[in-house]
Amino acid sequence: MKILFFGTSFVSKVYLENLYKNNHKFFIVTMPDKCFLRHRKPTYYQSVKIYAIENNISFVQPEKFTDDTINRIKNFAPDIGIVVAYSKIIPKIIFNIPRYRTFNIHFSLLPKYKGAAPVQWALYNGECETGVSSFYISERLDAGDIIIQEKININMKDNAKTLFDKLIPLGIDIMNETIKLEQTALLNSKPQVGHSSFAPILKKNNGLVDWSKDAHNIYNQFRGLYLWPGIYSIIPHGKLSGKMIKFIEIEIFDDTLINKDFGKICSVEKHKGFTISCAVGKILVIKLQLENKRIMSAWDFIQGRQLFINDHF
Secondary structure (H helix, E strand, O other), rough: EEEEEEEOOOOHHHHHHHHHOOOOEEEEEEEEEEEEEEOEEEEOHHHHHHHHOOOOOEEOOOOOOHHHHHHHHHHOOOOOOEEOOOOOOOOOOHHHHOOOEEEEEEOOOOOOEOOOOOHHHHHHHOOEEEEEEEOOOOOOOOOEEEEEEEEOOOOOOOOOHHHHHHHHHHHHHHHHHHHHHHHHHHHOEEOOOOOOOOOOOOOOOHHOOOOOOHHHHHHHHHHHHOOOEEEEEEOOOOOOOEEEEEEEEEEEEEEEEOOOOOEEEEEOOOOOEEEEEOOEEEEEEEEEEEOOEEEEEEHHHHHOOOOOOOOOO
16 A cells, blocks of 8 residues: 655654554655754754655655655655644645545544644543544544544553553554545544643643642642653752753652642652652652753762752742
8 A cells, every 4th residue: 555654753763663664555644853962963864764765765845845846755655644633734735635534543432632742641640540542634634534542541641652652553443444444444433522732742742840739739740741851840949049940750748748848859768769749639759850960869869968858848
């Protein structure tokens, strides 16, 4: 089968690798290079592009879908279009080219959590279940008819990494089943039903902890933002004033005590770390990273007498 594949990230690459093993032919559409600095040198991170180069697969990286790009896709004459974490709206003139139409693999139970970060926001909001949807691309964001949808439970200990690890293989099975259904007369897609919600792209300031929330809210924030940007606080006073502390590993220490003085270091737990008061409950900090420093245990950090009981974030 000739597949028009849209994808950019490491997640997209995993799906592309699975398809590649089945001897399909490909034309890839991926996002333009985004440059960031590492050790003061420009670095380009494009998992799908790199995979395409390594396997001699034709690809384009359009800022806009020009006539030339459209013609290249038409000349490829794709049988089916597949979208996995592409991160860009695809125009109708493109998604209607494949013979069997174009479908998307999305990591939520649509119409819930449409958008760029459905896994992260489901955790952030404390959801108990999520899943994977395959659906037809339409002109509105993540709004097309559902082809297949499967649910999974979210464990309280799940974070963005562990939940992705569960959803990715489920999504691969759904993708391959959708391809099979597209080639038969058995496919029966249905309109999305239920309340819509959105999962916008994450920003670094989403990770700033508001200690006036309860311990469960803050723990869910940690779970959802585990991969990026993480959660952090700014130290307002003392010799570390103005420094950012990123919390690498935390637990709920208490979820009942009401605290009027929140954001305060309440106790030091021997060989574990230290606790911080929330509006309701406390968080135990186990590992942390001071701005521009290495990751270390919270117990070792507090033993270095850089923070003290009753200090505030």
